[in-house]
Amino acid sequence: MPEKRKSAFIRATQEAQTGTAANISTNTVTPLQGETVAHSNLVTTPQREASTTPKKDKKVTLYLTQAQEDKLDGLEVEFYQRHKRKANRIEIIRYLIDQCDIDSLSGL
Numbered sequence: 001m002p003e004k005r006k007s008a009f010i011r012a013t014q015e016a017q018t019g020t021a022a023n024i025s026t027n028t029v030t031p032l033q034g035e036t037v038a039h040s041n042l043v044t045t046p047q048r049e050a051s052t053t054p055k056k057d058k059k060v061t062l063y064l065t066q067a068q069e070d071k072l073d074g075l076e077v078e079f080y081q082r083h084k085r086k087a088n089r090i091e092i093i094r095y096l097i098d099q100c101d102i103d104s105l106s107g108l
Helices: 008-018 066-083 089-099 102-107
Strands: none
Touching: 066 089
16 A cells, blocks of 8 residues: 655645755745835724624523423414414513513512
């Protein structure tokens, strides 16, 4: 079976360790027109302030008992029957969280 070819990374590492890579130029970038960069008339977009930046939703995993899942399904069906529009589970849960306050949690 023929011997495996060394990867470029291994070869470069070995050359650097043995010093045979001394002939490689350390400055490979050469200026094309001069030492300074000419000012361009590019229009940059202003950076958004932290207060106006919309926050991304955060993923939360929720485990429900069978009774809680059944109740949530029932709310979903009843909402459709009353309002003739669908509301999925996450909309119901988000609405309930938005309406909840500390007094609502007194039964915990």
